[in-house]
Amino acid sequence: MWQISTADIFKCLSDESRLRILHLLSQRPLCGCHFIEVLGLDQVKVSKLLTYMKRLGMVKATCEANWTVYRLAEPVNPIIAMNLVCLAQCSADVAKLFSTDLRQLAHVMARIRQHEIDCPKLVIEG
DSSP: OOOSOHHHHHHHHTSHHHHHHHHHHHHOOEEHHHHHHHHOOOHHHHHHHHHHHHHHTSEEEEEETTEEEEEEOSSOOHHHHHHHHHHHHHOHHHHHHHHHHHHHHHHHHHHHHTTSSOOOHHHHHO
C-alpha cells in the first residue's frame, strides 16, 4: 500500500526540519510560505525539504492559483503517524519544538483569517 520504505521514513524523521514539517502537515494542509514563516527557514531550504518528501511519497502537493498547497499523502503511513505521536510524548526536546511550531502556526492562521495574508481556501479551511 505504501511505497516508502521504513528506512526512508526514519531517515526523514531523523532530520529536525523535515520532522517539524511532517508534524505541521499532520495538523492541516499548508503552503510553502507558511513553513518559511513558522520554521524560520529560507525558501530554498523549505523547497528542498518538501521536494525530498514529495519524491518519497510522504507529502502531496496541489497547485491553487499562485500557491502550492502541501499535505501528508493519504492514507497517512502509520509508521509516520505513530512516530510523530511518540516523539511528541516521549521527547521533551521534540515536544517543545512541536509546541513552539503550533503556536507560530496559530499566529499565522489568525492573520490569514483576518485577511492580512492572501491564502488558498484549502489552507484556510484546513
